[in-house]
Amino acid sequence: MSDELPTIGRDELSDDAVILDVRADDQWSAGHAPGAVHIPFERLQARLIDLPTTPGPLPVTCGGGTKAGRAVAILRENGVDAVEIKGGMRGWKADGRPLVS
Numbered sequence: 001m002s003d004e005l006p007t008i009g010r011d012e013l014s015d016d017a018v019i020l021d022v023r024a025d026d027q028w029s030a031g032h033a034p035g036a037v038h039i040p041f042e043r044l045q046a047r048l049i050d051l052p053t054t055p056g057p058l059p060v061t062c063g064g065g066t067k068a069g070r071a072v073a074i075l076r077e078n079g080v081d082a083v084e085i086k087g088g089m090r091g092w093k094a095d096g097r098p099l100v101s
Contacts, residue, residue, distance in 0.1 A: 005072045006083045008050060008059055018052045020060045020082070022071045023089065027063060031099035033092060041067040048078055060084040063090070 013019070017032050022041040031039065039047045041062065051058065058075065060082050062068040068084045075082035085092075093099065 005069055005076070006057065007086050008057070008083045009086050009098065012097060013059060013085070017059055018054050019073070019085065020058055020066050021089070022060060022062050027089075029101060031093075031101045032089070032099055033061070036061075040049065041071055044071055044074055046086050048075075048080070051075075056084060057081045059081040059083055059085050062088050064088045064090045 016035070021028055021032050021035040021036045021038050022088075023038075024030060024034075024040055025038075028038045028040075037050075037052050039050060058080060060068045060071050060075070061084075062071070064087070068088055072082045072084045
């Protein structure tokens with residue numbers, strides 16, 4: 001069995017994907033993916049009940065990948081099918097993808 005967590009490329013996300021953003025409040029306020037849900041990593045365990053329901057795996061992002069990977073591990077340990085978005089929000093911005101604040 002592999003310990004590697006599942007990932008998804010930004011180009012693999014559907015246009016209506018609901019993304020879980022686990023960055024800090026100030027990073028979220030500076031700009032996030034349209035339609036994203038914000039639960040800071042530090043509050044994730046306490047807010048598992050607040051997770052959005054999705055038809056497939058829940059895509060998770062952070063700034064660059066560290067916290068998202070840890071969040072995916074926590075979510076999967078709690079029975080949530082979650083995947084890390086490769087490159088995080090840094091990659092999102094570098095791609096010129098839309099941001100809202």
